Amino acid sequence: MDTRHTSQPKAAGGLPGNESLDTPEQAEVRQLARQIVSRQSPDEKIRSHDEAHTFDHELYRGLGEAGLVGLGVDAASSAHPDARYQVAVVEELAAGPTSMAVCLIVQYMGVQLLTTLGTREQKEDVLAPLAGGAQRIAFALTEPDAGTDVAAAMRTRAERSDGRWVLSGTKTWISGPKVADHVIVVARTGPAEPSRVDGISLFVVPTTAPGLRIRELDTVGINSLDTCELVLDEVQVPETALLGAVGAGFRSLLATLNQERLNAAAAALGIAEGAFVLAVRYAGERHAFDRPVGAFQALQHRLVQSALRIESARGLLNRAADAAASGERADVLSAMAKLAASEAATEVTDQGMRILGGAGYSREFAMQRYFRDARLYTFAPLTDEMLKNYLGEQMLGLPRSF
Structure with missing residues (x-):
């Protein structure tokens, strides 16, 4: 039985179908994603990666080369990518290789943050290869003792020292750091004033940085994308690793x-x-x-x-x-x-x-x-x-x- 999502619910059960509500441009993006999944991610391959807990690098490269990772990216602009295109791609992926949909959600967060906040150097060194599917990024916000209220309870800190930033703390439930080249780390750099969301900054940290340890967690689902704990043990990054303004990250x-x-x-x-x-x-x-x-x-x-x-x-x-x-x-x-x-x-x-x-x-x-x-x-x-x-x-x- 072919369980792939290339036949949408309208064909199986009379639903109007998602593409009936798309703009022509959105429909084109959706169809492209559907074709790539159909060609590069058949059922048996999805099941194989799920059982082995392995990432589908080939599918990711295909999505990147087709422009579906860097949708709407313009290195010269700080405009937000169009949300309608992203949801079309994520929906198509989730109906088949669901773990890749979760991966793309994280990549889209990175793309948006780097597009709107990144310096020219960050856009050239991180955003460009990310948008082209040559690299991946992770996003580290949640902490062991802080999930929904992470801004108030954040213990991960970044301090300036000798012209560098030094990051220390622990992040958990982080999607995809084992297959990522960089991770955007959210850390406290100052007091929570005038609000608890103030005094928090963002940093682009290479996953190979000395002092950064990644431990995979054993989860019940989304098996084809790692979920990890990150320990930052006095990880040193240059001043240029700061993403956006100091204290305005959250x-x-x-x-x-x-x-x-x-x-x-x-x-x-x-x-x-x-x-x-x-x-x-x-x-x-x-x-x-x-x-x-x-x-x-x-x-x-x-x-x-x-x-x-x-x-x-x-x-x-x-x-x-x-x-x-x-x-x-x-x-x-x-x-x-x-x-x-x-x-x-x-x-x-x-x-x-x-x-x-x-x-x-x-x-x-x-x-x-x-x-x-x-x-x-x-x-x-x-x-x-x-x-x-x-x-x-x-x-x-x-x-x-x-």
């Missing part, structure tokens, strides 16, 4: 984190779509009591509910991406989109496991991988509960709950 992150929520929503939506296609196909092919199991009313209801979840999340994601691309406020819409998409991904993959039964429990089928990978987006980049808190305040005007 504020500079806010627009990037909003885009990360959009891309996270696209990833969760893609996972839901991939699982949905597989479930509908299986329901049409698997027979019991002399008819396809898809003829049973209870199973049809599960699939219809899955379709509703997917289409509702897609509508919110498209609205949020359009708002971001046009420069309008998109934080509330992106939070809603990420929440709706994560709920769609977990529900659709759960129903998919039930529909496939024993086949869903087998590693031969992709459903168990979708089921595992979808769980990431219930807590990353923010927990669903935290997003609900944020929406209660920002959308409903209720008192702050955290």
